[in-house]
Amino acid sequence: MAWISKNWTMIGIIKGLIVTMKHILKIGNRKTVTVQYPYERMKVAPRFRGRHAVDEDACIGCGICETTCPNSTIQIVKYGTRWFPEFNLGMCLFCGLCVDACPMNALKMTGEYELADYTRESLIYGPERILFKKEVSK
Amino acid sequence: MWTGDTMITNPNAYDLIVAILNAIGVYNIILGFFQAQGMEYVLRIIIVLVEVVVVVVFALVTVMFLSWLERKMFAVVQSRYGPMVTGPRGLFQPIADGIKLLGKEDIIPATADRWIFTLAPFIVFVSVLLVFIPLPFGESLILSDLRVGLLYIIAISAITPVSILLAGWASNNKYSLMGAIRAVAQDISYTIPLAITAIAVVVFVGSLSTVDIVNAQQGYWFGVIPKWFIFLQPLGFILFLIACIAEMGRIPFDFQESEQELVAGFFTEYSGMKFAMFFLAEYAHLFAVSGIIVTIFLGGWTGPAIPLIPIQITSLVYFVIKTYAVIFFAMWLRDTVPRVRIDQLLYLGWKIMIPLALLNLLFAAFVVTAGVI
Numbered sequence: 001m002a003w004i005s006k007n008w009t010m011i012g013i014i015k016g017l018i019v020t021m022k023h024i025l026k027i028g029n030r031k032t033v034t035v036q037y038p039y040e041r042m043k044v045a046p047r048f049r050g051r052h053a054v055d056e057d058a059c060i061g062c063g064i065c066e067t068t069c070p071n072s073t074i075q076i077v078k079y080g081t082r083w084f085p086e087f088n089l090g091m092c093l094f095c096g097l098c099v100d101a102c103p104m105n106a107l108k109m110t111g112e113y114e115l116a117d118y119t120r121e122s123l124i125y126g127p128e129r130i131l132f133k134k135e136v137s138k
Numbered sequence: 139m140w141t142g143d144t145m146i147t148n149p150n151a152y153d154l155i156v157a158i159l160n161a162i163g164v165y166n167i168i169l170g171f172f173q174a175q176g177m178e179y180v181l182r183i184i185i186v187l188v189e190v191v192v193v194v195v196f197a198l199v200t201v202m203f204l205s206w207l208e209r210k211m212f213a214v215v216q217s218r219y220g221p222m223v224t225g226p227r228g229l230f231q232p233i234a235d236g237i238k239l240l241g242k243e244d245i246i247p248a249t250a251d252r253w254i255f256t257l258a259p260f261i262v263f264v265s266v267l268l269v270f271i272p273l274p275f276g277e278s279l280i281l282s283d284l285r286v287g288l289l290y291i292i293a294i295s296a297i298t299p300v301s302i303l304l305a306g307w308a309s310n311n312k313y314s315l316m317g318a319i320r321a322v323a324q325d326i327s328y329t330i331p332l333a334i335t336a337i338a339v340v341v342f343v344g345s346l347s348t349v350d351i352v353n354a355q356q357g358y359w360f361g362v363i364p365k366w367f368i369f370l371q372p373l374g375f376i377l378f379l380i381a382c383i384a385e386m387g388r389i390p391f392d393f394q395e396s397e398q399e400l401v402a403g404f405f406t407e408y409s410g411m412k413f414a415m416f417f418l419a420e421y422a423h424l425f426a427v428s429g430i431i432v433t434i435f436l437g438g439w440t441g442p443a444i445p446l447i448p449i450q451i452t453s454l455v456y457f458v459i460k461t462y463a464v465i466f467f468a469m470w471l472r473d474t475v476p477r478v479r480i481d482q483l484l485y486l487g488w489k490i491m492i493p494l495a496l497l498n499l500l501f502a503a504f505v506v507t508a509g510v511i
Contacts, residue, residue, distance in 0.1 A: 016474040023215045024470070034218045 044111035058106035065098035084127035202232035242410035258305035259415035276453035317403025321394030327487035352438030
């Protein structure tokens with residue numbers, strides 16, 4: 001007599017059908033949540049940890065970021081007449097310890113996240129690609 | 139009640155083409171040209187070939203549209219967009235998919251049975267296309283009005299499990315074989331209630347011809363309710379619908395390709411053009427089965443006549459609208475419910491649906507014998 005205990009009215013299936021029909025007819029607050037990535041982008045959070053950037057005026061080339069980095073991503077290289085860090089982003093784990101360690105607050109992380117590239121060499125970001133000049137407000 | 143045993147043949151698409159050519163006024167010229175060379179049969183072959191081409195093209199276009207529709211509906215239910223890039227709202231996505239599949243390497247596994255592996259997708263596709271022959275798309279829009287149309291449809295549908303088993307066995311892959319065995323168990327156990335519910339309708343009509351079944355559903359009861367068999371046999375309709383969905387192998391009965399358990403079921407090893415054949419067959423089968431449901435239970439191409447428009451066109455429109463309603467329901471169900479277990483599937487088929495189908499047949503036979511209808 002097991003068949004008596006079965007749910008013969010199929011209320012569950014009908015309820016589910018009603019829910020999906022509400023989705024099809026867009027009844028209620030059922031917005032499409034997909035972001036069509038190459039054409040539209042989501043807003044990056046303010047504390048997002050993306051590619052690094054170095055303040056050209058503030059950096060003193062001390063090398064504390066280099067010693068702090070757990071993956072030895074950073075190397076201090078000569079650029080022009082001064083010393084700046086160079087980031088091998090292929091090894092970076094985007095932990096942000098270098099930013100914490102910087103004594104001059106010269107390092108920061110930008111919201112740039114499209115860092116895929118074709119060669120390992122092009123993943124090494126030298127000073128020419130990461131330096132920025134802070135706008136001096138007077 | 140027995141009205142089927144007459145030799146009156148209903149007009150089919152061949153007659154329609156001849157009538158159209160006559161209306162233009164070129165049929166006698168063409169016929170005279172062929173008769174002058176004693177090759178009248180060539181003209182017949184050409185007309186039949188035209189019909190075949192129309193059906194194949196119709197099936198391909200329908201398959202492309204249905205695959206787009208299915209993806210789009212699934213996406214909308216899941217709060218996604220679905221295909222959007224190729225064409226307006228992604229309408230040309232199936233064409234891009236087809237070109238991609240054509241360009242893929244045609245892989246045959248090293249240990250596979252090459253001949254059967256190659257043959258199986260074609261058997262599936264051809265057996266599905268053959269279902270279109272006795273399917274009445276509209277008034278006289280039928281390839282051939284077989285006097286055993288319904289029996290023919292059920293018999294042709296029974297070829298599909300054989301080819302699925304061939305595909306699964308020839309792949310020499312455990313997932314393929316598991317999927318094929320499940321598909322065969324499912325198809326066999328659900329063909330029986332399918333056939334019995336169809337017989338219940340045949341008892342009412344007295345003919346196996348699909349055109350006669352449609353003609354029996356013309357008219358209205360009390361001037362309002364159309365004489366469709368869904369109102370005469372609601373239980374039979376539900377059983378037939380469930381059995382059809384199970385036979386198509388769609389969710390909630392998609393055991394032949396249950397992705398979470400078997401990789402892709404019986405076509406795990408298939409790629410490229412052969413996979414495309416299975417894909418085509420799946421959606422062509424969806425359309426064909428929905429057309430059969432419409433023909434048997436939803437009045438086929440019957441509908442209110444519209445003046446000034448030939449009945450061939452209006453009936454075709456009614457048929458397509460009804461068929462797409464059934465397809466919409468199948469897709470809607472697919473978006474909603476999860477898969478049942480394999481033992482639940484066989485339990486449902488053998489212990490519930492077959493007794494209910496027999497009960498339905500008993501009811502139909504009683505009503506007809508008592509002369510209520």
